[in-house]
Amino acid sequence: MDFQLKTLTGSQAATEKSDALIVLVPSGALAVGDALSALASAARAAGDLPDKPGKLLSLYRPEGVAAPRVVLASIGDGVPGSVRSAVLAAVRTLKGLGTKRLTLVFAGPADGAAVHSAVLAVADASYVYVTTKSKSEPRTLRQVTLGVADGNAVSSAFAEAKATAAGIEFAKEWGNRPANHCTPTLLADAAETLTSQAHIKCEVLGPKEVAKLGMGSFASVAQGSSEPLRFIVLSYRGATKDQAPVVLVGKGITFDTGGVSMKPAAEMDEMKFDMCGAASVLGVFRALGELKPAINVIGLIPSCENMNDGKALKPGDVVTSMSGQTIEVLNTDAEGRLILCDALTYAERFKPAAVIDIATLTGACVVALGGVRTGLFSADDALAKALEAAGEQSLDRCWRLPLDDEYAEGLKSNFADVANIGGRAGGAITAAKFLQRFTGAFPWAHLDIAGTAWKSGAAKGSTGRPVGLLVAYLVSRAGAVQPALPKKGRKAPAAA
Template sequence: MDFQLKTLSVAQAAAEKSDVLIVLVGSAPITAKDALSVLAASARKAGDFPDKAGKLLALYRPDEVVASRVVLAAVGDGTPASVRSGVIAAVNAAKAHRPKRVVVVFAQPAEAAAVACAVTAAADASYVYTATKSKAEPRSIRALTLGVPDAAGVRKAFDEACGTVLGIELAKEWGNRPANHATPTLLADVAKELAKLPKIKCEVLGPKEVEKLGMGSFAAVARGSAEPLRFIVLRYQGAAKDEAPVVLVGKGITFDTGGVSLKPAAEMDEMKFDMCGAASVLGTFRALAEIQPAINVVGLIPSCENMNDGRAVKPGDVVTSMSGQTIEVLNTDAEGRLILCDALTYAKRFDPAAVIDIATLTGACVVALGGVRSGLFASDETLAAALQAAGEESQDRCWRLPLDDDYAEGLKSNFADVANIGGRAGGAVVAAKFLQRFVGDFAWAHLDIAGTAWKSGAAKGSTGRPVGLLVSYLTTRARNGNADGASEKAATDSAAPAKAPARKARSAK
């Protein structure tokens, strides 16, 4: 979609050529005297246009408006969350008329974060997957003009949001592709394409290189598949070479059968989404190339399939990780942590400022948080606070969960240094405790996105999360001189509990 930012009042927006005009109306008193503002005030007074975020009033050919259709969209208090609700509702309503050009105008002052959320929300609501459809209709909205009272004041936020959209949509695209159209080799090809963009380099390692590195845990997961594994290393250099990078590690299981610990057949097709952590890293690098913040970032993607043949790893097998620690594989469906642990060990060679791994890791996290917030675990208070603040700003929210040592008790093994699963209780935390063994002393965070990376049912598809959170975190860190300057208390206070919708639990991975 082609986005454009303009300084526009509601009256000026009414004169813009478009198929649909969307007016974002806050809960403050409406004082403007143009025709649309007067109409909105009258409709609110009559009770036909409540000011609750997401409420709409559709108009057809109102006086003094060029667009044939107008949608008044309430955005409540004008916060990023309210703006997102209003824009998604309005764009979804407008899509029924297949508009090619849409104008969205704020009827009141707009803060930078609200403008950014308007851009990402409009893109989210209008996204259409077409890659494997023979007669697919692409998204109807080709161009969107965003009108604000002061374009210059929010230009930077707008530009960063446009770059973030490119990253989110790349993550959605590859998350949505069927596993036979998104193999580890094809993911590596995407990474190589990203290396053609400014400031990005890519290296791809195959089975022989992984074996030479001693990544026995990663290699064990890949053994049962005919598709060769790939270990993808991306580098974005936006700062001085000697500046320590942030390392992003994305789980890249391109299809997960569960291995010998076979998953139930129902909804197994959704295990193509088990590489959404990897997709989020690819998407983040696409956004970095567009925004070009002054920061260094490394992306590590261990990618393979978890399949089941005569060579597949078996329950009870003991494998040796790159760190030298031995792991008893009690459940082959807990494979994500087996590939991530070797990638976390590999991350140490970059002497990182911080390491963040992103994974569709546990069904337990879906039970805990549903599809509203990603699970956040962190060994560093400042990093945790910065990620929470980035989630609130981008409306790609997370919620911090504990890392008490007591949760690791279930990982004890009689036959290896550690088992790959514990009991059912606290499964998301137990998985995080497993990963923490391989982290070392650098600042580390783990994002469990099993509940947020995709939607099931009629809306089935990748969400592109947590690209928005990651980009917000990295750009903020760059502005702070490659340091996490977020206030832990502010981030914690702003992260109010959210009521999650009912959702089927997924088996642990």
């Protein structure tokens, strides 16, 4: 989608040629000096436009406005959450009406956070999955003009939002694909496409390379599938070589039957979403390639299927991880931690400033936090606080859960260094404690996105989370978004 930022007064917005115009109306007095402000003031006075965020009034061909359809949307106090509610509601009312060009204008002052929220809400509300549909209409909305009182003042926030929206959509796309359209090999191909952007390189390792590295835990999960595993290594270099990178590790189980410890049939189709951690890493790199922040980032994606055949991993088997630690597999459906632990060990070679793994890891996290907040685990207070702040800023929120050593008691094994599961109690925490065993060499955080990566029911589909949180964290860490180089004659520095 083509997003454009313009400095627009109310009078100028009224003359913008578009299929529809959304006017974001804040609470409080409006300066009545143009057709749009007059409409909003009159609607409010008549009680047709309450101040509550998300309340709408739709108009057709109002006098003095070029756009045939106008939607007045209340944003209340104008904070990002209120703006998001209003924009989501307004854009959804226009679905099915053939809107190709949309103008969205703030009727009052708008800061960068409000602009950021508006862009992401438009992208979210207008996203349509079409890849495996034969007769579906593609997304109608093609061009969005965002009008504010001072475009220069919010240009950085707009650029970050635009790139983040592209990254979220990339993550949604791969998260939504059925498992036969998103095998480990196809996921690796998707990663390779990102190398068309400046500063990004990709290396893909197969079964032989993974075996040579000693990733016995990762390989054990893949051994029951006819689809070969892939270990994807992405790198983005936006800073000097001597700057330690942030490493993102995404769980890439492209389909999870549960293995021998098989899942119930109901809703098993949703186990195509078990690679949403991997999809979020791809989405972050899609955004980084557009933003070009001054930071170095590595993306590690261990990807395979968790399937059943005569070679499949069995409960009671003991496998050896890349770190040398042995693992008793008590439940083959606790496979995500088995592939992540080897990727975390591999991350040591980059001498990282921080490592963040992202995984649809436990149903226990869904029970604890539902679909609102992502579970956050970290023993590093500074890293945890930075991620929490990024979540609040991006409206992609997380909640920190404990990592007390006592939670690891249930992982003791008589036959290996550690078991891959504890008891039912505190399952999200014991899973994090398992991963923590492989992170002693660097600051580490774990994001359990089992409740936030996708929605079920009528709205079934990937959410693209936590791309927004991660991009906000990385941009904040980089300090500022570098301005894009001109297309003609630009010289991109060598990628990592």
